[in-house]
Amino acid sequence: xxxxxLLWGLLTAFMVAGQVKISGHVxxxxxxxxxxxxxxxxxxxxxxxxDSLGNFSFETTEKGNQQLExxxxxxxxxxxxxxxxxxxxxxxxxxxxxxxxxxxxxxTAGSFExxxxxxxxxxxxxxxxxxxxxxxxxxxxxxxxPGTQQVGETGGLFVRGGTASESNIYMDGALVxxxxxxxxxxxxxxxxxxxxxxxxxxxxxxxxxxxYGQALSSALILESNDLPEKTEASxxxxxxxxxxxxxxxxxxxxxxxxxxxxxxxxxxxxxxxKQKQDYFQNPVYHEGDINFRIKTPKNGMVKYYGxxxxxxxxxxxxxxxxxxLKNALHLKNPNTYHNINWRQNLNxxxxxxxxxxxxxxxxxxxxxxxxxxxxxxxxxxxxxxEFKNFDINxxxxxxxxxxxxDKKLGGLSAFRFGADYFYSHEKSTFTLFNGxxxxxxxxxxxxxxxxxxxxxxxNNLALKIGLRAEHSALMDKWNLAPRVSLAYxxxxxxxLSFAYGDFYQKxxxxxxxxxxxxxxxxxxxxxxxxxxxxxFRTFRTELFYKNYDHLFKTGLNANxxxxxxxxxxxxxxxxxxxxxxDKKTIKNADFWISYSYLDTExxxxxxxxxxxxxFAAKHSASLVLKKFITRLKVNFNMxxxxxxxxxxxxxxxxxGQNKYMVTDKGQxxxxxxxxxxxxxxxNIGKKDAKTFxxxxxxxxxxxxxxxxxxxxYGTITGNKQAIGPTSKRFVFIGYFLSFGTDRTEDAINLxx
Amino acid sequence: xxxxxxxVMICSFALTATAQQNDKYTAAMQKNISGLxxxxxxxxxxxxxxxxxxxxxxxxKTQWLPFYYAAFCQVSYGYMQLEKNKDLxxxxxxxxxxxxxxxxxxxxxxxxxxxxxxxxxxxxFLVNPMVRxxxxxxxxQQYLEDAKQQDTTNPRPYFLIGQGLRYTxxxxxxxxxxxxxxxxxxxxxxxxxxPASGIAPNWGKEVNSQLIKGxxxx
Numbered sequence: 001x002x003x004x005x006l007l008w009g010l011l012t013a014f015m016v017a018g019q020v021k022i023s024g025h026v027x028x029x030x031x032x033x034x035x036x037x038x039x040x041x042x043x044x045x046x047x048x049x050x051d052s053l054g055n056f057s058f059e060t061t062e063k064g065n066q067q068l069e070x071x072x073x074x075x076x077x078x079x080x081x082x083x084x085x086x087x088x089x090x091x092x093x094x095x096x097x098x099x100x101x102x103x104x105x106x107x108t109a110g111s112f113e114x115x116x117x118x119x120x121x122x123x124x125x126x127x128x129x130x131x132x133x134x135x136x137x138x139x140x141x142x143x144x145x146p147g148t149q150q151v152g153e154t155g156g157l158f159v160r161g162g163t164a165s166e167s168n169i170y171m172d173g174a175l176v177x178x179x180x181x182x183x184x185x186x187x188x189x190x191x192x193x194x195x196x197x198x199x200x201x202x203x204x205x206x207x208x209x210x211x212y213g214q215a216l217s218s219a220l221i222l223e224s225n226d227l228p229e230k231t232e233a234s235x236x237x238x239x240x241x242x243x244x245x246x247x248x249x250x251x252x253x254x255x256x257x258x259x260x261x262x263x264x265x266x267x268x269x270x271x272x273x274k275q276k277q278d279y280f281q282n283p284v285y286h287e288g289d290i291n292f293r294i295k296t297p298k299n300g301m302v303k304y305y306g307x308x309x310x311x312x313x314x315x316x317x318x319x320x321x322x323x324x325l326k327n328a329l330h331l332k333n334p335n336t337y338h339n340i341n342w343r344q345n346l347n348x349x350x351x352x353x354x355x356x357x358x359x360x361x362x363x364x365x366x367x368x369x370x371x372x373x374x375x376x377x378x379x380x381x382x383x384x385x386e387f388k389n390f391d392i393n394x395x396x397x398x399x400x401x402x403x404x405x406d407k408k409l410g411g412l413s414a415f416r417f418g419a420d421y422f423y424s425h426e427k428s429t430f431t432l433f434n435g436x437x438x439x440x441x442x443x444x445x446x447x448x449x450x451x452x453x454x455x456x457x458x459n460n461l462a463l464k465i466g467l468r469a470e471h472s473a474l475m476d477k478w479n480l481a482p483r484v485s486l487a488y489x490x491x492x493x494x495x496l497s498f499a500y501g502d503f504y505q506k507x508x509x510x511x512x513x514x515x516x517x518x519x520x521x522x523x524x525x526x527x528x529x530x531x532x533x534x535x536f537r538t539f540r541t542e543l544f545y546k547n548y549d550h551l552f553k554t555g556l557n558a559n560x561x562x563x564x565x566x567x568x569x570x571x572x573x574x575x576x577x578x579x580x581x582d583k584k585t586i587k588n589a590d591f592w593i594s595y596s597y598l599d600t601e602x603x604x605x606x607x608x609x610x611x612x613x614x615f616a617a618k619h620s621a622s623l624v625l626k627k628f629i630t631r632l633k634v635n636f637n638m639x640x641x642x643x644x645x646x647x648x649x650x651x652x653x654x655x656g657q658n659k660y661m662v663t664d665k666g667q668x669x670x671x672x673x674x675x676x677x678x679x680x681x682x683n684i685g686k687k688d689a690k691t692f693x694x695x696x697x698x699x700x701x702x703x704x705x706x707x708x709x710x711x712x713y714g715t716i717t718g719n720k721q722a723i724g725p726t727s728k729r730f731v732f733i734g735y736f737l738s739f740g741t742d743r744t745e746d747a748i749n750l751x752x
Numbered sequence: 753x754x755x756x757x758x759x760v761m762i763c764s765f766a767l768t769a770t771a772q773q774n775d776k777y778t779a780a781m782q783k784n785i786s787g788l789x790x791x792x793x794x795x796x797x798x799x800x801x802x803x804x805x806x807x808x809x810x811x812x813k814t815q816w817l818p819f820y821y822a823a824f825c826q827v828s829y830g831y832m833q834l835e836k837n838k839d840l841x842x843x844x845x846x847x848x849x850x851x852x853x854x855x856x857x858x859x860x861x862x863x864x865x866x867x868x869x870x871x872x873x874x875x876x877f878l879v880n881p882m883v884r885x886x887x888x889x890x891x892x893q894q895y896l897e898d899a900k901q902q903d904t905t906n907p908r909p910y911f912l913i914g915q916g917l918r919y920t921x922x923x924x925x926x927x928x929x930x931x932x933x934x935x936x937x938x939x940x941x942x943x944x945x946x947p948a949s950g951i952a953p954n955w956g957k958e959v960n961s962q963l964i965k966g967x968x969x970x
Contacts, residue, residue, distance in 0.1 A: 045811050047804075048803075073847060124882075535838040630923050
């Protein structure tokens with residue numbers, strides 16, 4: 001018995017006295033010490049945290065086989081079994097970086113991303129909306145980024161020496177045709193979609209993914225919102241119209257629906273801000289959209305978006321070839337677009353995305369020659385004036401079906417493949433002064449297959465390899481486009497990215513049918529980018545070279561209409577771009593500066609030889625500043641854009657020599673535009689406010705600087721005339737109101 | 753006899769062990785809790801405390817307090833990174849949430865846990881207030897409302913609301929005039945609040961009275 005007690009006593013003493021020290025050093029794969037690592041013996045209190053030199057040391061009374069664990073964010077957890085006896089233990093630890101979203105390098109060559117959730121993006125969705133001078137137009141904000149041109153005479157994105165038709169815009173995977181309103185010659189049109197519809201924007205100025213195609217220069221990839229955060233009604237009244245809408249979130253927060261309607265009438269604005277044109281029909285638009293979104297199991301989502309609009313405008317301008325005559329132009333443009341898509345997570349890391357889109361666009365455009373009393377004139381002498389009376393009616397119907405399957409391969413690596421089917425039917429009828437009509441119709445079925453893989457070799461090296469194959473039934477030809485991009489992290493915040501790719505495009509319908517069998521136009525991109533990004537500052541610079549081959553050449557057909565005659569055009573674009581965004585230097589302010597140098601020449605369409613195109617300026621620069629003035633509850637935005645003068649040409653067909661000739665050329669003056677906008681938010685931060693209002697005042701070209709985009713030439717006299725903005729300045733004033741706090745939500749629900 | 757004695761010995765050993773274990777638990781918790789004040793000046797120490805509390809929680813498995821404190825230290829560590837290492841805050845908040853979820857599972861609908869939930873949501877929106885406020889601001893406020901209802905005697909939701917208002921610009925409905933009545937309400941509750949045990953949450957009183965003083969001197 002005594003012995004037993006003795007043993008018991010000894011045992012207890014041993015338990016207290018038998019402390020063993022466990023120590024070591026923690027480093028990562030690069031041999032750098034890791035601090036802040038939690039080191040512990042599993043299931044016990046014993047452990048510690050590594051110090052700034054990566055050293056650790058702790059004592060334990062545990063014995064036998066124990067599990068030693070070391071964990072830290074950004075690393076895979078380390079585990080080992082150690083046998084604890086009476087001797088101190090030294091156990092060094094090597095932590096392997098886990099390939100995570102936070103640490104891994106992101107391939108950024110050629111693309112700007114705006115997102116609120118993803119890391120490493122240059123812009124947020126709010127940036128797109130609040131950029132001064134953009135007037136709430138998505139592409140307006142993008143024109144302050146490097147690589148884009150300040151083209152004011154027509155809508156669209158002109159990227160790195162490419163035309164607007166070389167840029168495609170996608171919404172939830174489906175190509176949006178007629179993204180911009182139809183426009184009359186010399187007047188730029190806006191994008192149709194409200195920037196608040198989208199939660200993510202990727203703007204690629206080159207080297208974009210194999211998931212997209214049929215654009216030689218650029219892709220703008222928009223991702224629409226998921227479920228709204230709450231039920232909300234909105235109302236707006238402004239100088240150019242009124243609007244309203246409702247987004248209703250179901251009680252279980254699993255589905256939502258919504259609609260908006262906007263009425264735009266520029267009569268009031270044009271009465272105040274003098275326009276160069278004499279409007280007999282003020283621009284009037286009705287626009288509506290509807291949507292629903294339904295959550296499916298496993299974080300899947302079905303989304304539908306439908307858009308309807310109709311607009312008309314009519315005005316008179318002085319006829320370029322005569323002193324007293326006028327051209328009266330009128331345009332009508334009904335349009336509808338629908339997109340339903342479903343993304344679904346499946347088992348074993350598979351994801352499926354499907355989308356179906358349908359769109360229809362009709363443009364009724366016509367012109368009359370009128371005398372000073374606004375009466376139509378159709379005379380055949382002097383020759384040529386009669387052709388100033390014409391009508392062009394065109395319709396475009398597009399359908400797209402898309403399937404993409406995505407498989408996660410461990411870490412961030414993934415493999416995806418899929419297919420697109422595009423149907424297009426474009427018709428146009430040209431009516432001459434004498435009533436004779438010329439009708440053309442082009443139908444095509446284009447099939448695309450694509451596969452792409454993301455390979456993360458480590459947190460520092462990522463690779464994306466893709467391949468796209470397309471077949472157009474109309475051209476009856478295949479194309480095969482490889483795409484490769486990679487990114488390498490130099491230091492914690494510095495990285496190099498590179499992108500290479502081939503891009504193919506079929507000709508625009510207006511030049512079809514072709515005079516002979518033709519192939520695709522082709523562009524090859526090479527992009528090298530350096531980027532340094534910290535929480536407060538982003539700097540990137542990009543070198544690019546783009547080679548154009550098989551560009552379409554046009555000639556005149558028997559009816560005097562331009563038609564594709566061949567594929568023997570070519571060209572190049574090369575340059576350097578810089579972008580700096582800084583949120584630190586000026587308190588409570590945020591600014592970005594972009595600069596682009598572009599050297600480009602091409603021989604395409606009716607160009608008689610290879611020359612610098614009229615839509616490309618050598619130097620472009622922008623400064624965008626955003627500052628929130630807390631005291632006034634005012635968000636102040638400024639943007640200044642500069643572009644060096646662009647070349648312009650008069651290209652005429654010389655019947656004698658049977659070829660196009662440049663009969664006059666020159667260079668426009670430099671382009672300058674300072675725009676300001678103020679958003680006043682009176683209810684910001686008021687907890688019990690039922691409504692949230694924003695009063696917006698914006699002024700474009702506040703200094704009234706003279707802008708010349710291009711020159712046009714009279715077809716009869718060769719008279720030359722500058723194309724500029726329709727007014728020196730434009731002022732927008734409006735009030736946007738939303739109500740959706742708890743109590744008003746009830747009020748809304750009661751009235752539904 | 754021997755057998756019975758042995759049985760008693762075993763039992764008493766077991767009891768001693770449990771008692772020791774409990775003492776060990778309380779002692780370990782107390783030791784780490786006493787380190788909290790100084791850790792507010794030293795981010796590394798704060799992270800080490802979070803790790804310490806998490807170890808205790810993982811070893812004990814059934815106690816909610818260690819995970820609660822681990823989350824509290826982790827989110828406090830996050831606040832300390834807002835100035836210089838903003839891009840770390842999202843991950844720190846994710847880790848804090850991981851700890852807090854364990855506490856929440858052991859002790860659901862707890863007022864103190866709701867307070868830390870609110871602190872985590874606030875740390876996330878402070879990374880980019882302009883963009884994130886709409887989503888995380890109301891979330892953070894809702895957790896504090898929950899906390900008030902879950903325990904009407906708890907001063908901390910009032911303290912956190914008051915503190916938030918104190919640092920919100922006046923133009924946005926914040927400032928001293930808005931904060932003071934709520935901080936004073938918190939002060940009253942601090943006077944009468946009785947923590948459930950020596951290691952139960954009992955923080956914020958001093959900062960609260962400092963904030964009141966600062967506002968009164970304004």
